Amino acid sequence: MPISLAKRIIFLSLVILSVANLQGCRIYQSLGKSIPGSWLHPVNGPEYSLPEDVDMERNALIVIYRPNSQWASEEIESPSVYIDDIREFGIKNNAHYWFEVEPGKRHIVIRRPLLGLEGTSHFSLRIISDFTVNLQAGNTYFLRYSELTPPPMDKAVSEEEPVGDGALFLIPEELAYRDLLTTKFDDHSGRFLTYKMEYHEPEKYEELQAQKDDGSRWYWPF
Template structure:
């Protein structure tokens, strides 16, 4: 047992080792419900001439509200926030293609990657690519079930729980959500080790086509 612990410690200390984790941020709505302000559109407070605006939200459901841990939202390899039921946030994106991954944690730990050796994720909930264009507004809806989990009978899981939806669909639901603690930043389409969050900059709504969708397995 000691040898295994020392081996794991030596792996974690490798300079090429990346540990995916959200310790301290992974509490689900059952433990800590979103308590930010009610939904408010960004308006013209983002730089719509040079960036895109993306809203990410998760409608309330018994399934989402009963979570002890909420999944982590990654953009280009950087964890941005954990998405709770009845919560939303937004980001500005520099034009470019973004790789979105959502990982589900266990006690805050999600996986480990060691270059050319190990690439392990405890549970990859979804993967999706978003091609962001300046002046466009995107609404990303995350929901693992399309029926209230309290009923369970005839409950089905989405083929991909993260979907790009129209403003009509999003605005009918997102107005019931509350702001999450993390978000409201500027993300540049640059290598993952250089991704940084800056102060927000001005809404000129404009919907774009759906991004490519990859496979998802809820279990």
């Protein structure tokens, strides 16, 4: 990309961010986070293995991975993965990520940035995937991300259609395992995610917050 064009894009991005901020819009951006991608900074963590200290009686486990490809390995900016409207990581080539999560619905969105800018509340540069997964305690969910190849569904393993959107799909462990063995762990994951009532149940959350502000004992029904 010519330097002059890059400067223009950066200037335009700053203008858009400034205007959006003045109007009170939510700004989606990964400045300093999306760059470098796999081309400049490939993932070199440990080989694939599941964590052993997850409380599977109370929680669930999400494993998100991106299989190896030449195209993805040359990526300068990695797409951003949002879980419940919070940016958790930039998904890189030949990498896997895991999160221990409380049961419930999880809204997953993948956005592709341009020099760190991804959009605002009113527009998005590009949304690659957007769907919700309902998680149950005791289960492990495997999500495969690839813009080049479809999910490798095998009727011998599962007759069900894959669940997902765009380039991200929920697939059976048996099929995910074929790809995961060659991936590396990215330490931008490996965290515990709580259920966000303010995101999934905003009315109930606002009601509880109002009760707290009033000084009432919202946790005692009598």
